[in-house]
Amino acid sequence: MRRAAVRHGxxxxxRGFVMAYSSTFHDDGRKIALSGDEATCGxxxxxxxxxxxxxxxxxxxxDAVLDGDxxxxxxxxxxxxxxxxxxxxxxxxxxxxxxxxxxxxxxxxPTLAPSARVVDADDSEGTYPAPVSDAKGKTDCSYLDxxxxxxxxxxxxxxxxxxxxxxxxxxxxxxxxxxxxGVATEYAATVNGRPVNIYVPAQAPKQGYGxxxxxxxxxxxxxxPPQQYKDLKRVSINPVANLQDAIWQRKYNDPEFxxxxxxxxxxxxxxxxxxxxxxxPQRYIDSTMLHETGHLWSEGLWSDPEKKREWQxxxxxxxxxxxxxxxxxxxxxFAESANMYWSSKGTPCETEGRDRYPARFTYFxxxxx
Numbered sequence: 001m002r003r004a005a006v007r008h009g010x011x012x013x014x015r016g017f018v019m020a021y022s023s024t025f026h027d028d029g030r031k032i033a034l035s036g037d038e039a040t041c042g043x044x045x046x047x048x049x050x051x052x053x054x055x056x057x058x059x060x061x062x063d064a065v066l067d068g069d070x071x072x073x074x075x076x077x078x079x080x081x082x083x084x085x086x087x088x089x090x091x092x093x094x095x096x097x098x099x100x101x102x103x104x105x106x107x108x109x110p111t112l113a114p115s116a117r118v119v120d121a122d123d124s125e126g127t128y129p130a131p132v133s134d135a136k137g138k139t140d141c142s143y144l145d146x147x148x149x150x151x152x153x154x155x156x157x158x159x160x161x162x163x164x165x166x167x168x169x170x171x172x173x174x175x176x177x178x179x180x181x182g183v184a185t186e187y188a189a190t191v192n193g194r195p196v197n198i199y200v201p202a203q204a205p206k207q208g209y210g211x212x213x214x215x216x217x218x219x220x221x222x223x224x225p226p227q228q229y230k231d232l233k234r235v236s237i238n239p240v241a242n243l244q245d246a247i248w249q250r251k252y253n254d255p256e257f258x259x260x261x262x263x264x265x266x267x268x269x270x271x272x273x274x275x276x277x278x279x280x281p282q283r284y285i286d287s288t289m290l291h292e293t294g295h296l297w298s299e300g301l302w303s304d305p306e307k308k309r310e311w312q313x314x315x316x317x318x319x320x321x322x323x324x325x326x327x328x329x330x331x332x333x334f335a336e337s338a339n340m341y342w343s344s345k346g347t348p349c350e351t352e353g354r355d356r357y358p359a360r361f362t363y364f365x366x367x368x369x
Contacts, residue, residue, distance in 0.1 A: 003066040004086035005054060006033045009276025012071055014078040015042030017279065018050070022149040022324075023059055027087045029256060030276065032057070033065035036142070039080055040281055041073040046155065047281040048073035050080060056090045060147050066090060141349035144340060144356055150325045151287065151336045153343035158286035160222035162229075165190045166198070166214065174199045177262065177270040178238035187214050191221050191229050203239040209273035211237050212280045217271070219282055220289035225342055227368055228293035231300055234268035242272050252328065263292035265299050287339060294338030298331060301367060310363060317359035337364070 007030040008020035018039045025032035033039075035052030049072050054064030067086075071078035143153055169185035176182055176199070183202040188195065198214045205211055217235050224232075242259035249257045263269045269292045274280075302308040312330055321327045326336035337357070341364040344353040354361045 002089050002091045003054075003068065004082040005057065005088040005090065006050075006065040006067060006069070006080045006082050007031060007086070008033065010083040011081050012039050012041065012078050013081060014044075014071075014073075014075065016040035016071070016078060017277070018065070018080055019047065019277070019281075019284070020065075021152075022062075022147075023064075025057065025059065025064070025088070026256070028085070032088065033080070034059060034062040035065060036062055037065065038281075039071045039078070040279060041071060041075065041078045043075040043077060044073040046073070047283060048078070054090050057088075064088075064090070139348040141344075141352045144322065144344065144349060144353050146320050146322055146324075146356075148323050151291070151323050151339040151343070152284065153287065153339070153349075155281070155283035155286075157343040157347050157349070158223040158283065158290070159342075159346075160219065162192050162222045162224065163190075164218050164221045166218045169200070169214070172199075174201075174236065176201060176236055176238045176240075177267055178242050178272050179203070179240040182239070185214075187218075189218060189221070191224070191232075192226070194229065196221065196229070196232055197234045199234060199236040201237060201239040205239050205273035209275055210278040210280070211239070211273050212271060212285050213237070216280055216282060216285045217289070220285045223286045224289060224293050225368070228290070228297045228338065231265045231296045232268060232293055236268065236270045238270055238272045240273065242270070261288050261292045263295040265296055269293060269296075287343075290339045290342060291335045294335035295331065297338065298334040307367070314359035314363040318357045320356065322357060322360070341368075 005027060006018055007027050008018060009030060010018045012018065016039050018033050020031040020033035020037045022037060023031045023034045033050060033052065035050065037050055038047040039050050040047050050065050051070050051072055052063040052065035053069050054066045057064035065080060067080065067082040069080050071080060143151060166187050166189040169187045172184055172186045173181055174184040185200045187198040189198055198217050200214050217237065242262055245258050249255050259272050260274055261269060261271045269289065311334060315330060315333055321333055322340045323336045326333040337360045340353060341361060344350045
């Protein structure tokens with residue numbers, strides 16, 4: 001049977017969409033989904049893991065997701081659907097799984113990282129992470145094992161404890177980090193009494209791209225610890241891409257790199273359009289906000305060079321980064337580790353995090369007092 005590989009942004013049978021961030025496989029510029037990636041569900045109103053069955057394509061032990069594979073959400077009615085013009089197919093029989101790439105599409109081999117491989121079905125590395133929990137309902141802490149593209153904790157790990165008040169919007173102009181000056185709506189907000197303005201552009205992103213709204217941003221601010229929002233003055237939702245993306249594409253040797261968000265004390269946090277995403281699960285906005293405000297924390301903290309040196313020592317001691325993105329540099333490692341630290345703290349996954357990354361956790365224990 002010939003089945004197409006599912007990609008980031010492809011739909012599901014319950015009006016959801018696929019979120020594929022972890023793979024280095026690409027089909028016409030869109031990442032192929034792997035088992036353990038997530039899709040939303042129009043019935044269950046959340047994001048849930050996909051069980052991939054494409055044993056002919058494997059990366060870090062995770063099989064590709066194929067047309068019709070199930071999304072493991074409570075309704076049991078959600079399956080992924082391949083979108084228009086797929087370019088990668090699996091033809092399976094009793095003996096093997098054969099990858100076929102449609103004429104004119106991007107080839108697989110040039111896009112693979114060293115960790116990725118195309119395998120015979122009998123040599124498949126299995127499905128990772130496990131699509132369901134064990135009989136005792138053990139919490140899935142696999143997001144801490146360093147194999148994922150970025151840290152995204154289970155949704156209920158992001159603790160919405162801050163009091164966030166948002167006043168009605170007022171029309172203004174704002175100099176967006178992506179796109180420059182433009183008409184905007186300013187929402188004057190407070191986080192536990194501390195002012196943080198939210199800027200929403202009048203200009204919409206181009207077709208095929210989406211941005212979160214002020215409600216999702218305000219909700220995410222509820223989950224940011226005071227150490228990370230003390231220097232936050234503004235959050236902007238940008239209508240066009242980060243103007244610095246070309247620099248990062250060269251630096252990271254990744255022509256498809258695009259910023260989901262950036263942050264600095266002077267700029268604040270800036271969100272940019274996300275390709276193929278129209279509905280934003282709160283979990284991903286929470287995760288991104290926690291990461292980006294981590295940059296504000298490190299920027300202020302590392303005005304003392306000794307604090308930065310201590311972080312570099314912690315990174316060297318642990319020997320493993322908590323995500324693929326954390327491997328980019330010590331600044332991204334700090335932001336990803338902050339997300340890991342705060343999201344796991346007080347949960348069943350905290351012990352695993354401390355076991356895997358003892359020096360990082362000790363560092364955060366010290367600076368968060």
